[in-house]
Amino acid sequence: MSELKPSMPGALSADEVTARYLVREHHPENGTLLGFWIYLMSDCLIFASLFATYAVLGRNYAGGPSGAELFDLTLIAVNTAFLLMSSITFGFAMISAQAKKVGKTILWMGVTGLLGLAFLALEIYEFYHLIHQGAGPQRSGFLTAFFALVGTHGLHVLFGLVWLVTLMVQLKKHGLGAENFRRLQCLSLFWHFLDVVWIGVFTFVYLLGVMP
Amino acid sequence: MSGQHHEHGHDGHAHGHDTYVTHYSAKDYAIGFVLSLILTAIPFWLVMGNVLPPNTARVVILAFAAVQVVVQMIYFLHLNSKSEDGWNMMALILTVVLLVIVMSGSIWVMYHMNANMMPAMGGASDTTHGAHDMP
Numbered sequence: 001m002s003e004l005k006p007s008m009p010g011a012l013s014a015d016e017v018t019a020r021y022l023v024r025e026h027h028p029e030n031g032t033l034l035g036f037w038i039y040l041m042s043d044c045l046i047f048a049s050l051f052a053t054y055a056v057l058g059r060n061y062a063g064g065p066s067g068a069e070l071f072d073l074t075l076i077a078v079n080t081a082f083l084l085m086s087s088i089t090f091g092f093a094m095i096s097a098q099a100k101k102v103g104k105t106i107l108w109m110g111v112t113g114l115l116g117l118a119f120l121a122l123e124i125y126e127f128y129h130l131i132h133q134g135a136g137p138q139r140s141g142f143l144t145a146f147f148a149l150v151g152t153h154g155l156h157v158l159f160g161l162v163w164l165v166t167l168m169v170q171l172k173k174h175g176l177g178a179e180n181f182r183r184l185q186c187l188s189l190f191w192h193f194l195d196v197v198w199i200g201v202f203t204f205v206y207l208l209g210v211m212p
Numbered sequence: 213m214s215g216q217h218h219e220h221g222h223d224g225h226a227h228g229h230d231t232y233v234t235h236y237s238a239k240d241y242a243i244g245f246v247l248s249l250i251l252t253a254i255p256f257w258l259v260m261g262n263v264l265p266p267n268t269a270r271v272v273i274l275a276f277a278a279v280q281v282v283v284q285m286i287y288f289l290h291l292n293s294k295s296e297d298g299w300n301m302m303a304l305i306l307t308v309v310l311l312v313i314v315m316s317g318s319i320w321v322m323y324h325m326n327a328n329m330m331p332a333m334g335g336a337s338d339t340t341h342g343a344h345d346m347p
Contacts, residue, residue, distance in 0.1 A: 087245070195288065199281055
């Protein structure tokens with residue numbers, strides 16, 4: 001910052017310049033979590049676009065079936081329960097990781113993974129069922145928007161599961177070092193974020209979708 | 213949220229000079245889980261049991277969703293104004309602003325476009341068949 005020294009007579013010394021103009025802001029030592037958060041926010045905007053698309057096209061049935069005819073709310077309630085439970089089991093994994101208990105962390109991650117898998121299996125069953133009865137994504141604007149939004153969320157869960165399994169292997173191999181703990185923190189944000197998006201999905205798409 | 217704020221040097225985490233370290237507490241997760249369960253069960257019950265008239269139900273359901281998003285942000289994502297020196301919150305506020313613009317803008321524009329292109333406006337049969345009769 002010494003180049004900042006003014007050339008005028010009676011100018012401030014370098015130290016005074018520093019004190020006067022250089023505001024010392026406190027930045028986080030490790031930017032990973034903030035960077036990951038910003039990634040999640042960009043993801044949030046992708047979902048916002050898909051929600052907006054659904055809001056615009058959600059009632060354009062093109063003579064095809066409507067949400068009220070297609071959606072099975074019991075199935076969605078069970079699915080929502082799976083995802084919500086996987087959120088708290090991941091929380092238990094974080095608490096175990098914080099206490100430096102590797103075995104317990106891996107165990108809770110395993111439970112989280114199984115719940116996530118159950119969620120995904122139910123969703124695939126639902127999609128298969130819909131396509132089987134002729135309500136595939138090409139049927140109407142409503143179904144295109146539906147498959148795009150819910151499918152994107154499902155893909156996120158799938159990638160979250162891949163990440164989860166990878167991290168379980170990493171933990172088994174290398175234990176709970178600072179790096180692996182940081183990775184766990186990122187996955188924790190990702191996993192809970194998916195649950196937050198799902199709140200929007202079950203409210204906007206399913207609950208409002210079956211109403212007249 | 214109390215108990216999440218830890219001075220540096222605590223717990224031996226990797227965050228050498230951070231003054232803020234997220235503390236994962238069972239109590240937070242339990243509160244978040246129970247609140248989420250309630251905030252999910254009620255809207256499902258309202259819709260599946262046809263408890264309220266549709267227009268009232270719509271507003272109530274959206275309100276429950278909004279509250280649950282905030283609850284999960286606080287208790288599961290551990291978001292508060294102190295994490296990452298407030299930059300998390302800044303990024304979130306920017307995102308919410310963009311989100312509102314995208315959502316409300318799309319719905320507003322498309323609603324009016326739909327409304328203005330309804331064939332019923334000004335002689336339905338003339339408008340719909342007009343295109344076919346053109347040379």
